[in-house]
Amino acid sequence: MSLSTADIHADILVAGAGAAGLSAALALAQAGFSVVCVGHVDTRANGRTVALFEASLRFYKALGVWPHFRGKTAPLARIAMIDATGARFPVPSVSFAAAEIGLAAFGENIENNVLVEGLAEIAAATKNLFLHEGMIGDISFGVDAVLATLADGQRVTAKLAAAADGRMSPARTKAGIGTRVWTYPQIAFTALLSHPKPHRNISTEFHTRSGPCTLVPLRGVENKPNRSSLVWLMSPEAAERRRALSNSELAQEIEDQIDSLLGKIEIDGPGGFFPMAGMSANRLVGHRIALVGEAAHIFPPLAAQGLNLSLRDSAALADVLADARALGADIGSVRTLKTYEIARRSDIFIRTNGVDILNRSLLSNLFPVDFLRGAGLFAFSAIGPLRRALMREGVLTHGTLPRLMQKRPARRFTPSSRGTASIGMSGRG
Ligand SMILES: Cc1cc2nc3c(=O)[nH]c(=O)nc-3n(C[C@H](O)[C@H](O)[C@H](O)COP(=O)(O)OP(=O)(O)OC[C@H]3O[C@@H](n4cnc5c(N)ncnc54)[C@H](O)[C@@H]3O)c2cc1C
Structure with a gap:
């Protein structure tokens, strides 16, 4: 479809085509809205994976997209935590089994670029969703509509912008939504590993004094049946030194760090170094804009919460907007958007602060902090109901889940059976 000389009209403009933006676009299109998603689809491998937990898997299954990823993911049946901080207080190792809460697995781990590429392919085949692989040059918020001018000069008008344009979110800035930003003295090194x-x-x-060094199961590929992804948080100085190492030297340092748990390590493809920061938007909504994903919240990759939280944003936004439409209300009105803000605030607050506390408890070597962390882990290892409550909270959350995440039979992906709204175009050439 060529849109080179047209203005595009849709119900919703999704800014950003990362995992959060594409997922929001699919959920909104499936809810029957006409959606234009604008963003560059980045499918470069960078050694990063995402562990998608039960609620996120339900979301993708309900949208019918999960079969696309069959054979590309690895299940997480168990999570083991080993203390390697050298704390003066003995901190027990803890193991959590998904079977204890009646699940075959807590979730599935998938390479970031494989997820984004697959979502983009599905988005491109979805009827009332137009994926424009470019950038938004400017966005403005009128009384009744949002107007975006794309980098190539095309214009998009919509009733609402869902800003999923990442940590710097130009749309959030343009809407005048401020943020609280903080940093951690940590860099995350990510890589895909193969091992015997x-x-x-x-x-x-x-758990080390510079943060967790985490191995996550990854699907094997031909000639490399055993693979894992690595997220290793380290000090900026250690990251600087390791950047200069060869792959074999780096592999040896990883093997030493994980006590040769998986045998001889080989680094499989490009890795990445990511400075760790936190960010929380002061508001999740503004005039005709709702924030989704890292445009709204950022925290370090502990306990694999980031994208899982973002998918709950997407699913909740789809619920709120569908409910507003059913009542005949304006999907971009203050009242509608306030409902989204209320639905998402506490989940985001709990995850952002929970991860912050856990991370800082590792970085601190104060005896009382070590004591509390050790006592907490001891309680989780010894008290079954507490352990199970923590596991459920990690994968399903305590609050009411958005409709797309509630337990129900999965549907099959049929792009042509999606919502009935259509994207309008008017010539201006
Ligand atoms: C090392 C690491 C490991 C992680 N592991 C996990 C995990 O196991 N589980 C988990 O749930 N989460 C994990 N996360 C978090 C997760 O990766 C992120 O939350 C997620 O990738 C962010 O997706 P996003 O779409 O919100 O942002 P992004 O991926 O940053 O996408 C934003 C997009 O917006 C685009 N954009 C910006 N400006 C414009 C514009 N003007 N016009 C159009 N588009 C624009 C950008 O180009 C970009 O493509 C991890 C994070 C890190 C750093």
């Missing part, structure tokens, strides 16, 4: 010993679907976290 099987991971047995266990994710293992070594």
Whole structure:
């Protein structure tokens, strides 16, 4: 479809085509809205994976997209935490099994670029969703509509902008939504690893004084049946030194750090170094704009919460807007958007602060902090109901889940059976 000389009209403009933006666009299109999603689809490998937990899997299954990823993911049946901080107080190792809460697995781990590429392919085949692989040059918020001018000069008008344009979110800035930003003295090194010993679907976290060093099971490929992804938080100085190492030297340091748990390590493809920061938007909504994903919240990759939280944003936004439309209300009105803000605030607050506390408890070597962390882990290892409550909270959350995440039979992906709204175009050439 060529839109080179047209203005595009849709119900919703999704800014950003990362995992959060594409997922929001699919959920909104499936809810029957006409959606234009604008963003560059970045499918470069950078050694990053995402562990998608039960609620996120339900979301993708309900949208019918999950079969697309069959054979590309690895289950997380167990999570083991090993203390390697050298704390003066003995901190027990803890193991969580998905079977204890009646699940075959907590979730599935998938390479970021494989997820984004697959979502983009599905988005491109979805009837009332137009994926424009470019950038938004400017966005403005009128009384009744949002107007975006794309980098190539095309214009998009919509009743609402869902801003999923990442941590710097130009749309959020333009809407005048401020943020609270903070940093951590940590860099995350990410890589995909191959190794001789099987991971047995266990994710293992070594808790060190610079943060966790986490191995997450990854699907094997031809000639490399045993693979894992690595997220290793380290000090900026250690990251600087390791950047200069060869792959074999780096592989040896990883093997030493994880006590040769998986045998001889080989680094499989490009890795990445990511400075760790936190960010929380002061508001999740503004005039005709709702924030989704990292445009709204950022925290370090502990306990694999980031994208899972973003998918709950997407699913909740789809619920709120569908409810507003059913009542005949304006989907971009203050009242509608306030409902979204209220639905998402506490989940985002709890995850952002929970991860912050956990991370800082590792970085601190104060005895009382070590004591509390050790006592907490001891309680989780010894008290079954507490352990199960924590596991459920990690994968399903305590609040009411958005409709697309509630337990129900999965539907099959049929792009042509999606919503009936259509994207309007008017010539201006
Ligand atoms: C090391 C690491 C490991 C992680 N592991 C996990 C995990 O296991 N589980 C989990 O749930 N989460 C994990 N996360 C978090 C997760 O990766 C992120 O939350 C997620 O990738 C962010 O997606 P996003 O779409 O919100 O942002 P992004 O991926 O940053 O996408 C934003 C997009 O907006 C685009 N954009 C910006 N400006 C414009 C514009 N003007 N016009 C159009 N588009 C624009 C950008 O180009 C970009 O493509 C991890 C994070 C890190 C750093």
